[in-house]
Amino acid sequence: MSQHYFIKLIESAASALTSAPFHSTREIEIPSPEQLCAYIDHTLLKPDATTEEILTLCQEAKRYQFAAVCVAPHWVPLCVEQMAENSMPVCSVVGFPLGASTSENKALEAEELIALGANEIDMVLNISRLKDKEYTYVYEDILQVVASGRGKIVKVILETCLLTEQEKIAACVLSKEAGAHFVKTSTGFGRAGATVEDVALLRQVVGHEMGVKASGGIRDYETAVAMIKAGATRIGTSSGVMMTA
Amino acid sequence: MSQHYFIKLIESAASALTSAPFHSTREIEIPSPEQLCAYIDHTLLKPDATTEEILTLCQEAKRYQFAAVCVAPHWVPLCVEQMAENSMPVCSVVGFPLGASTSENKALEAEELIALGANEIDMVLNISRLKDKEYTYVYEDILQVVASGRGKIVKVILETCLLTEQEKIAACVLSKEAGAHFVKTSTGFGRAGATVEDVALLRQVVGHEMGVKASGGIRDYETAVAMIKAGATRIGTSSGVMMTA
Numbered sequence: 001m002s003q004h005y006f007i008k009l010i011e012s013a014a015s016a017l018t019s020a021p022f023h024s025t026r027e028i029e030i031p032s033p034e035q036l037c038a039y040i041d042h043t044l045l046k047p048d049a050t051t052e053e054i055l056t057l058c059q060e061a062k063r064y065q066f067a068a069v070c071v072a073p074h075w076v077p078l079c080v081e082q083m084a085e086n087s088m089p090v091c092s093v094v095g096f097p098l099g100a101s102t103s104e105n106k107a108l109e110a111e112e113l114i115a116l117g118a119n120e121i122d123m124v125l126n127i128s129r130l131k132d133k134e135y136t137y138v139y140e141d142i143l144q145v146v147a148s149g150r151g152k153i154v155k156v157i158l159e160t161c162l163l164t165e166q167e168k169i170a171a172c173v174l175s176k177e178a179g180a181h182f183v184k185t186s187t188g189f190g191r192a193g194a195t196v197e198d199v200a201l202l203r204q205v206v207g208h209e210m211g212v213k214a215s216g217g218i219r220d221y222e223t224a225v226a227m228i229k230a231g232a233t234r235i236g237t238s239s240g241v242m243m244t245a
Numbered sequence: 246m247s248q249h250y251f252i253k254l255i256e257s258a259a260s261a262l263t264s265a266p267f268h269s270t271r272e273i274e275i276p277s278p279e280q281l282c283a284y285i286d287h288t289l290l291k292p293d294a295t296t297e298e299i300l301t302l303c304q305e306a307k308r309y310q311f312a313a314v315c316v317a318p319h320w321v322p323l324c325v326e327q328m329a330e331n332s333m334p335v336c337s338v339v340g341f342p343l344g345a346s347t348s349e350n351k352a353l354e355a356e357e358l359i360a361l362g363a364n365e366i367d368m369v370l371n372i373s374r375l376k377d378k379e380y381t382y383v384y385e386d387i388l389q390v391v392a393s394g395r396g397k398i399v400k401v402i403l404e405t406c407l408l409t410e411q412e413k414i415a416a417c418v419l420s421k422e423a424g425a426h427f428v429k430t431s432t433g434f435g436r437a438g439a440t441v442e443d444v445a446l447l448r449q450v451v452g453h454e455m456g457v458k459a460s461g462g463i464r465d466y467e468t469a470v471a472m473i474k475a476g477a478t479r480i481g482t483s484s485g486v487m488m489t490a
Binding site: 045047048049050051072073074075076096097098099100101102103104105108109112116124126127128129131132159162189 | 290292293294295296317318319320321341342343344345346347348349350353354357361369371372373374376377404407434
């Protein structure tokens with residue numbers, strides 16, 4: 001795929017956006033606190049998490065029937081073991097949280113995580129290359145992780161707080177072209193997290209064939225519901241227990 | 246190496262510390278602003294750095310004769326090319342900034358960076374495993390990166406702002422045992438950076454056979470000099486030009 005091809009595709013997505021403001025044709029049902037559980041990636045990514053905290057995370061995920069647990073790579077074996085009996089998905093992260101590792105290393109990391117039993121991969125795209133408009137680089141960076149994922153769900157983290165609207169649109173187009181399954185707003189380590197406006201923008205650009213994961217700073221039921229109304233199909237949060245209780 | 250062996254070693258380092266407060270037998274010369282250049286890893290690790298900013302970093306490093314440039318993995322080929330004629334070292338990072346990738350991935354990342362031409366590797370240790378007192382894990386995590394480094398300088402980032410004094414001592418002991426060349430205070434992405442007290446502690450535990458790199462929040466000449474007086478032999482900063490001008 002050439003740079004020229006991507007530029008055309010991004011321009012076309014941007015102009016579609018301007019000419020036809022998005023109105024969902026789908027009714028979005030507002031989930032009850034209990035129904036919200038199915039949206040939640042129960043997440044613990046802080047670098048000083050202990051075994052005890054990870055075990056608690058897994059127990060809570062099983063009790064509340066969250067969508068998945070989301071943990072750092074070195075915790076995957078423990079979580080896979082913990083979640084096995086309930087066959088609940090384990091999600092882990094690639095190139096996290098800066099997105100600045102090499103494409104080769106991201107692909108190897110995804111491959112290892114899948115081999116360890118992870119079911120979903122949240123990768124950070126290369127923000128610098130996106131800013132430099134190196135679209136082929138950004139596309140191939142994602143493509144290699146999708147290939148390593150061998151059909152498992154791959155979510156592309158955009159870190160929206162660092163991007164312009166044009167860059168957000170480009171990131172969505174490239175993620176979709178590369179065959180990723182979700183776009184995701186934030187790492188939770190940036191200076192800001194998900195906004196309703198960003199979730200709506202991402203949903204509008206990717207259409208209905210991809211998931212949108214809102215993450216970063218979502219700490220209560222009302223905020224989670226606002227994200228879902230804007231088009232989110234998954235919520236990444238460490239506050240899942242509190243917001244669904 | 247067994248857990249028991251490491252516990253003894255760490256206990257002995259901790260008690261040596263209590264019984265004999267450190268007094269350097271070496272005179273530390275205060276560097277002039279110009280002399281300070283030789284201490285500085287000229288650093289740009291923000292995830293949205295552009296090609297232009299990286300090229301400027303390299304030009305400044307050559308002009309000021311800094312110790313090295315320190316950049317994210319995907320910038321290594323560009324920096325190696327830029328620095329080649331002056332044979333200035335290129336430093337990059339492994340498992341950065343959370344230290345939470347698998348040991349296998351850290352080793353592969355170090356291996357790739359060296360193959361791409363990097364001369365120095367700053368790796369983040371596994372903070373969670375250190376807190377869980379899994380000393381053999383932490384040691385082997387470092388050891389594998391040192392092995393991948395094939396003799397190149399490996400610095401172990403402790404992220405001191407997340408550690409207790411006992412954990413800082415343990416991290417120094419394990420880094421030294423694993424054959425790393427430096428301990429380094431901070432990633433610059435944590436909630437705090439280097440302190441004079443931490444640099445002095447690290448220096449006291451590792452003795453004179455290892456380097457100590459102070460990093461995170463060092464933005465002026467006076468602070469850099471205070472770190473050097475406390476025992477730092479390398480300064481990681483993005484403000485190198487300002488503080489030596």
